[in-house]
Amino acid sequence: RAAAMAGWARAVRGLLLDVSGVLYDSGADGGVPIAGSVEAVRRIKASGLKLQFCTNETQATRENFVKKLQGLGFDISVAEVTAPAPAACRLLKERGLRPHLLVHHDLVPEFAEIDKTNPNCVVIGDAAENFTYANLNEAFRVLIGMEKPVLISLGKGRYYKETDGLKLDVGAYMKALEYACDVQAEVVGKPAKRFFESALAEMGVPPEQAIMIGDDIVSDVGGAQRCGMRALQVRTGKYRPSDENHPEVKPDAYVNNLAEAVDIILQQM
Amino acid sequence: RAAAMAGWARAVRGLLLDVSGVLYDSGADGGVPIAGSVEAVRRIKASGLKLQFCTNETQATRENFVKKLQGLGFDISVAEVTAPAPAACRLLKERGLRPHLLVHHDLVPEFAEIDKTNPNCVVIGDAAENFTYANLNEAFRVLIGMEKPVLISLGKGRYYKETDGLKLDVGAYMKALEYACDVQAEVVGKPAKRFFESALAEMGVPPEQAIMIGDDIVSDVGGAQRCGMRALQVRTGKYRPSDENHPEVKPDAYVNNLAEAVDIILQQM
Numbered sequence: 001r002a003a004a005m006a007g008w009a010r011a012v013r014g015l016l017l018d019v020s021g022v023l024y025d026s027g028a029d030g031g032v033p034i035a036g037s038v039e040a041v042r043r044i045k046a047s048g049l050k051l052q053f054c055t056n057e058t059q060a061t062r063e064n065f066v067k068k069l070q071g072l073g074f075d076i077s078v079a080e081v082t083a084p085a086p087a088a089c090r091l092l093k094e095r096g097l098r099p100h101l102l103v104h105h106d107l108v109p110e111f112a113e114i115d116k117t118n119p120n121c122v123v124i125g126d127a128a129e130n131f132t133y134a135n136l137n138e139a140f141r142v143l144i145g146m147e148k149p150v151l152i153s154l155g156k157g158r159y160y161k162e163t164d165g166l167k168l169d170v171g172a173y174m175k176a177l178e179y180a181c182d183v184q185a186e187v188v189g190k191p192a193k194r195f196f197e198s199a200l201a202e203m204g205v206p207p208e209q210a211i212m213i214g215d216d217i218v219s220d221v222g223g224a225q226r227c228g229m230r231a232l233q234v235r236t237g238k239y240r241p242s243d244e245n246h247p248e249v250k251p252d253a254y255v256n257n258l259a260e261a262v263d264i265i266l267q268q269m
Numbered sequence: 270r271a272a273a274m275a276g277w278a279r280a281v282r283g284l285l286l287d288v289s290g291v292l293y294d295s296g297a298d299g300g301v302p303i304a305g306s307v308e309a310v311r312r313i314k315a316s317g318l319k320l321q322f323c324t325n326e327t328q329a330t331r332e333n334f335v336k337k338l339q340g341l342g343f344d345i346s347v348a349e350v351t352a353p354a355p356a357a358c359r360l361l362k363e364r365g366l367r368p369h370l371l372v373h374h375d376l377v378p379e380f381a382e383i384d385k386t387n388p389n390c391v392v393i394g395d396a397a398e399n400f401t402y403a404n405l406n407e408a409f410r411v412l413i414g415m416e417k418p419v420l421i422s423l424g425k426g427r428y429y430k431e432t433d434g435l436k437l438d439v440g441a442y443m444k445a446l447e448y449a450c451d452v453q454a455e456v457v458g459k460p461a462k463r464f465f466e467s468a469l470a471e472m473g474v475p476p477e478q479a480i481m482i483g484d485d486i487v488s489d490v491g492g493a494q495r496c497g498m499r500a501l502q503v504r505t506g507k508y509r510p511s512d513e514n515h516p517e518v519k520p521d522a523y524v525n526n527l528a529e530a531v532d533i534i535l536q537q538m
Contacts, residue, residue, distance in 0.1 A: 129402055132401065133397065133398055133400045133401060136400070141435050144428070144435060158448060158449045159409065159413070165406070166406070166410050166413060168406055168445065168449050171448060171449070172446070172448050172449040175444045175445050176437065176445040177441070179444040180427045181427075
């Protein structure tokens with residue numbers, strides 16, 4: 001692996017890190033750090049490399065998300081986190097869109113500054129327990145009532161794992177609304193190119209000098225590569241051995257975990 | 270219209286009628302008959318034409334569905350109704366499938382004779398209030414736990430209208446599970462060819478001597494035409510003027526309602 005990366009890791013000036021499945025495993029209990037990841041984040045910061053966390057997390061405000069990670073021992077601040085909700089807020093403002101929100105209770109404060117009267121679009125996130133029959137029908141009615149329905153989805157994940165089992169992710173509910181309204185959602189978050197670009201802009205590093213490290217072969221690795229970045233897949237989180245035979249996406253390298261990735265990258269510098 | 274149909278309506282020996290939107294408009298209050306439809310059903314029966322009701326109704330057993338329609342004044346019996354649940358039961362038995370059910374409470378008795386232990390497939394119907402976050406996650410976990418997920422969907426409608434507003438239909442939830450599990454559902458009910466064929470077999474009438482009358486341009490009209498039947502669209506129920514410009518499906522004729530269809534057909538005989 002080190003040999004495979006030697007050719008290009010030397011030029012690296014910044015790292016984008018996925019959070020869930022790379023830094024920690026999430027769960028109703030708050031989750032647990034992945035072995036070596038707390039120290040790996042510290043070593044990145046000490047090395048002088050630029051660092052940005054690039055997550056599709058939409059079950060909490062960035063403030064609460066960061067507090068949780070700090071509680072697990074991570075050196076992380078709100079400004080270092082690129083997440084779908086703030087990106088969606090920028091898009092809503094730019095286009096004069098007033099959302100009907102179908103999101104997690106704890107995410108609502110991210111939209112505090114946004115005009116939500118007389119909605120002209122629907123924003124869907126991983127609403128979890130808020131994905132009730134009544135709430136889905138309500139979001140559907142708002143959409144189907146528009147001359148040209150606008151559906152904005154905070155990510156398009158299929159499912160994720162929590163300590164009590166697998167859960168349908170926002171992508172499944174996005175598909176339900178897409179089909180019912182014969183509309184295609186605009187995805188904010190990974191793997192959208194614009195989302196990676198805004199994370200790179202936060203670091204001030206061009207794509208060819210950045211590496212994305214994630215556990216999702218499509219959203220993290222494929223998305224980052226389409227932006228011109230190198231991308232590593234960790235063998236933690238939602239990684240499955242079958243990912244290594246993915247028909248379309250091939251990471252620039254595999255690493256067992258974030259700690260190993262940081263070892264190799266820092267050796268090249 | 271009468272002129273347009275004169276060429277072929279004379280050969281007709283049997284009629285397939287959609288129910289919701291053709292016989293009556295459904296609703297939480299039980300629904301109301303569409304003007305002229307009660308009498309139209311009587312006239313069909315008096316004419317000697319064969320008659321079968323072909324519905325995607327999955328919110329009640331056929332027994333209760335028929336009772337409701339009899340209460341509205343319709344001359345209808347259980348044996349005259351072709352519905353997805355009994356068709357699904359035949360398919361489950363043929364293939365030795367044991368379903369996990371995600372259906373309406375009132376539909377469950379249709380599956381009384383079916384072995385549901387240790388499920389090896391998921392059957393989804395219009396579960397309405399049973400489409401909870403927990404129930405969807407449970408159906409998803411059963412599916413994703415299979416080596417080769419089998420999803421059977423009782424119809425694939427996008428939405429329907431009740432007296433208190435539009436509701437997402439089974440097709441939307443089917444799409445959510447399809448996406449999450451990367452699987453394609455097998456649809457039992459209209460527009461599946463096999464479903465129309467079993468309705469025709471009940472009447473003992475070949476497709477070229479039968480007419481389907483429905484309000485759904487795709488499921489009723491398109492589905493029946495692909496089976497070799499003629500098909501009329503009524504301008505009641507979920508009919509919308511834009512249906513008349515549908516890019517793929519063109520009914521053999523439009524009629525304002527069932528009563529008018531029966532007038533024209535009986536005139537030709």
